[in-house]
Amino acid sequence: MSFPLPSTPQGDDRMQDRIKFSDADFKVIADLAMRDFGLNLTSAKRDLVYSRLLKRLRVLGLEDFREYCALISGPNGTDERNAMLSALTTNVTHFFREEHHFKLLREVALPGLIKTAKEGGRVRIWSAGCSAGPEPYSLAFTVLSMFPEAARSNFRILATDVDPEILKKAEAGIYPEDERKGIPEAFNRFTESAGPGKFTIGRAARELITFGRLNLIEDWPISGPFQVIFCRNVAIYFDKPTQSRLWARFGDLLSPGGHLCIGHSERVLGPAEQMFKAVGITAYQRHPGIGRGAPSFEEPKK
Incomplete structure (x- = not known):
């Protein structure tokens, strides 16, 4: 498995106007990713995190990242934390690589x-x-x-x-x-x-x-x-x-x-x-x- 690539795509500014992604939201996600998976999400990956997890909000029907953070932080958040991992990781692989x-x-x-x-x-x-x-x-x-x-x-x-x-x-x-x-x-x-x-x-x-x-x-x-x-x-x-x-x-x-x-x-x-x-x-x-x-x-x- 490979974790997010160093390059970080920019988020859609218009979408960011509608769905706020605060410093506190990013910290919750980054802390959980480190605690559960060892994934080191630096501030440089903020736009990547936003764009990847915005799709999860849509799937779950959530209105903002505050709700999402409450979900993944709660006692019933295990499945979604695994889904978050899948969304944040990039599985680049092929036969006989290297x-x-x-x-x-x-x-x-x-x-x-x-x-x-x-x-x-x-x-x-x-x-x-x-x-x-x-x-x-x-x-x-x-x-x-x-x-x-x-x-x-x-x-x-x-x-x-x-x-x-x-x-x-x-x-x-x-x-x-x-x-x-x-x-x-x-x-x-x-x-x-x-x-x-x-x-x-x-x-x-x-x-x-x-x-x-x-x-x-x-x-x-x-x-x-x-x-x-x-x-x-x-x-x-x-x-x-x-x-x-x-x-x-x-x-x-x-x-x-x-x-x-x-x-x-x-x-x-x-x-x-x-x-x-x-x-x-x-x-x-x-x-x-x-x-x-x-x-x-x-x-x-x-």
């Missing part, structure tokens, strides 16, 4: 992990912030191209996102035909037709993946260890303290020698710098002997 990470997976990480799985060992990959699903499915295609019997071993991919609506799309795994262009031709055998102008993900890839809702700033109902974690283009929209905590938490869940791949504008900073070494473009490997790497795994609660 291909250099998949090259690292193929050439560096997977050969040893496949050997481990063939010998009866446990292998786990985590797509954290999986958005509409192209990332975990790309991971599954890559694994299956090298290890067709992966689903019959103890090899699994966990795919999580905070947005329940985008997770439904990921689990459905149905995409417009033009998105197939991002998939290498050799991997098309892992997809199937879903009717005119659409394709879907085949059974072999689906069998490798468990989807679940997970909020990266809350407690995690998982304990690892993972051998590979992808968390790309999510942390850049957290503030620096939240980013630092996230990198350290990932480090704790990675096996010694495990790999972390992050977004093209992100860097591992803070105490976690001591846990990782850079091994490629926005790719890191966990140093041995630092972090816990607990020997258990639980699927996330949905």
Whole structure:
């Protein structure tokens, strides 16, 4: 999942004349977005927040942002806070995005992990912030191209996102035909037709993946260890303290020698710098002997 892009579209002045959006309204929304999702809404994003949430007011039949703030702040506001997240986030994703990470997976990480799985060992990959699903499915295609019997071993991919609506799309795994262009031709055998102008993900890839809702700033109902974690283009929209905590938490869940791949504008900073070494473009490997790497795994609660 990706949070709002840095550019902020201007609101409609005529609409702003009719529906007031006060500093107090913006503060309520920004505080809740930070508290519940870690979303750092600075004042520069005020126009974006206004334009995105104005649509929610219309759907709900509310007259002003004061009513909306009362709703999301109240005891019955959970569903609307999730809807607010969907409105404020921009799920920009495609198959095999940032291909250099998949090259690292193929050439560096997977050969040893496949050997481990063939010998009866446990292998786990985590797509954290999986958005509409192209990332975990790309991971599954890559694994299956090298290890067709992966689903019959103890090899699994966990795919999580905070947005329940985008997770439904990921689990459905149905995409417009033009998105197939991002998939290498050799991997098309892992997809199937879903009717005119659409394709879907085949059974072999689906069998490798468990989807679940997970909020990266809350407690995690998982304990690892993972051998590979992808968390790309999510942390850049957290503030620096939240980013630092996230990198350290990932480090704790990675096996010694495990790999972390992050977004093209992100860097591992803070105490976690001591846990990782850079091994490629926005790719890191966990140093041995630092972090816990607990020997258990639980699927996330949905």
